[in-house]
Amino acid sequence: MHDKALELIGTPPEPISVEEYGRRVGRLTSQMRPGDLLIVQASKMAVHSNDVHYPYRTQSDMLYLVGWEEADAVFTIHHENGAWVRTLFVQPKDTLKEIWEGRRPGVEGALKNWATDAAHSTHDLEEHLVNMMSDAKRVLIRTGIREEIDQLVVSALQRRDRARQHFGTGPVTIEDPTARIAELRLRKSDAEIAQMRFASEVSSIAHVAAMRNTKPGRMEYQLQATIEGFFVYAGTSGWAYPSIVGCGDNATVLHYHQNNDVCEDGEVILIDAGAEYRGYAADITRSWPINGTFTEAQREIYQLVLDAQLAAIDKCRPGLAYNAPHEEARRVLAEGLIELGVITQSLDDALDPESGELKKWYMHNTGHWIGLDVHDVGVYKPNGEPRLLEEGMVLTVEPGLYFGAWRPDVECPPRYANLGIRIEDDVLVTSNDPDVLTSSCPKTIEEIESITGKPF
Ligand code: GLY
Ligand code: MN
Numbered sequence: 139m140h141d142k143a144l145e146l147i148g149t150p151p152e153p154i155s156v157e158e159y160g161r162r163v164g165r166l167t168s169q170m171r172p173g174d175l176l177i178v179q180a181s182k183m184a185v186h187s188n189d190v191h192y193p194y195r196t197q198s199d200m201l202y203l204v205g206w207e208e209a210d211a212v213f214t215i216h217h218e219n220g221a222w223v224r225t226l227f228v229q230p231k232d233t234l235k236e237i238w239e240g241r242r243p244g245v246e247g248a249l250k251n252w253a254t255d256a257a258h259s260t261h262d263l264e265e266h267l268v269n270m271m272s273d274a275k276r277v278l279i280r281t282g283i284r285e286e287i288d289q290l291v292v293s294a295l296q297r298r299d300r301a302r303q304h305f306g307t308g309p310v311t312i313e314d315p316t317a318r319i320a321e322l323r324l325r326k327s328d329a330e331i332a333q334m335r336f337a338s339e340v341s342s343i344a345h346v347a348a349m350r351n352t353k354p355g356r357m358e359y360q361l362q363a364t365i366e367g368f369f370v371y372a373g374t375s376g377w378a379y380p381s382i383v384g385c386g387d388n389a390t391v392l393h394y395h396q397n398n399d400v401c402e403d404g405e406v407i408l409i410d411a412g413a414e415y416r417g418y419a420a421d422i423t424r425s426w427p428i429n430g431t432f433t434e435a436q437r438e439i440y441q442l443v444l445d446a447q448l449a450a451i452d453k454c455r456p457g458l459a460y461n462a463p464h465e466e467a468r469r470v471l472a473e474g475l476i477e478l479g480v481i482t483q484s485l486d487d488a489l490d491p492e493s494g495e496l497k498k499w500y501m502h503n504t505g506h507w508i509g510l511d512v513h514d515v516g517v518y519k520p521n522g523e524p525r526l527l528e529e530g531m532v533l534t535v536e537p538g539l540y541f542g543a544w545r546p547d548v549e550c551p552p553r554y555a556n557l558g559i560r561i562e563d564d565v566l567v568t569s570n571d572p573d574v575l576t577s578s579c580p581k582t583i584e585e586i587e588s589i590t591g592k593p594f
């Protein structure tokens with residue numbers, strides 16, 4: 139089955155080039171001053187149990203600035219002899235460790251193939267950092283990632299404090315560079331979009347494979363396996379976030395993760411799953427009937443969510459506020475629910491954030507930035523005002539309606555009891571129409587009914 143699905147995927151894009159990393163760093167250093175020292179850290183590996191670790195995934199800022207994927211690395215930028223110097227500290231070559239844990243590029247590899255000017259072993263980190271900090275006027279570091287590095291910075295600064303009393307040199311400030319880097323990450327380059335398009339394409343076809351593999355009696359985890367198996371089969375690094383695979387009333391739990399229920403005839407399943415490729419995430423949700431045909435009631439809600447989603451996607455245009463898609467989706471959903479008799483308030487009342495009835499059935503936002511993080515970085519309201527969309531920004535559009543009859547806080551309309559529908563795509567803002575990166579994933583009722591339960 140996976141080979142048939144594979145035929146539907148295009149070829150993977152070229153990796154991000156060394157030149158592009160250079161441009162990214164250049165945009166950052168253009169905002170820095172010669173006395174600045176930037177320190178970006180990879181996190182440590184997390185223990186799963188005893189001597190087994192979770193699969194490692196480094197910090198996204200490390201991926202963004204240098205693309206180094208190994209644990210323990212530290213990347214610095216400082217100014218020396220009139221130029222910015224990028225230094226990467228990496229795990230050194232170590233044959234015994236490499237026999238057990240896998241080969242390492244080491245210092246030599248880091249110098250040869252990565253966007254760095256200098257490379258050293260992590261064993262020499264302290265010595266180099268102390269030297270770099272002896273001249274720095276401002277240290278740009280996100281603290282709280284690795285205690286020992288925070289400690290290193292603090293002790294180096296304390297040593298300088300003592301010198302300051304004698305020589306009267308200026309104070310050293312510590313600043314978190316996260317927001318500056320986030321501002322760069324928010325606007326995607328062509329090369330980044332190519333990675334995201336591939337992650338989106340693989341994720342779209344994975345959902346198609348799951349639709350085709352659906353039938354009454356399937357377990358949720360079997361459809362999860364179809365999807366996640368294809369993520370790996372297609373050469374991605376697997377999921378970008380844990381898959382949500384919920385059938386029937388499980389679909390009304392927004393972050394359902396047990397994925398261990400049986401899929402019953404007559405139910406709708408909601409699957410929210412996306413792959414990560416070279417660090418870039420896709421995020422797709424589709425909802426489809428287990429037996430391949432929506433009931434009338436399911437169709438009413440599905441079509442309403444789809445109408446809201448299409449209207450919201452149309453608001454992903456340069457110059458519109460980031461929340462224009464959300465407001466549009468809310469309006470369409472509220473109008474539709476009034477028409478279906480679920481909401482008895484006026485449209486304005488239904489949309490009221492405090493007392494409106496819409497939020498009983500639609501309680502989350504319509505989207506978020508997506509990129510190296512599935513919930514990507516970027517301030518939504520800089521200076522308190524909604525950010526305006528720009529070409530190159532990518533956001534998800536994911537309205538839904540959730541009628542959990544199990545909820546004690548609402549009276550669920552019996553016609554829609556235990557139905558949960560969400561439809562989610564990843565949308566690139568362009569100077570033309572919105573570009574839906576996940577458009578290979580079917581979403582009309584006709585398309586979905588024509589493939590569900592029908593093997594490739
Ligand atoms: N998959 C998480 C989300 O849709 O935001
Ligand atoms: Mn999402």
Ligand code: MN
Pocket residue numbers: 410411421422423562
């Ligand atoms: Mn999602």
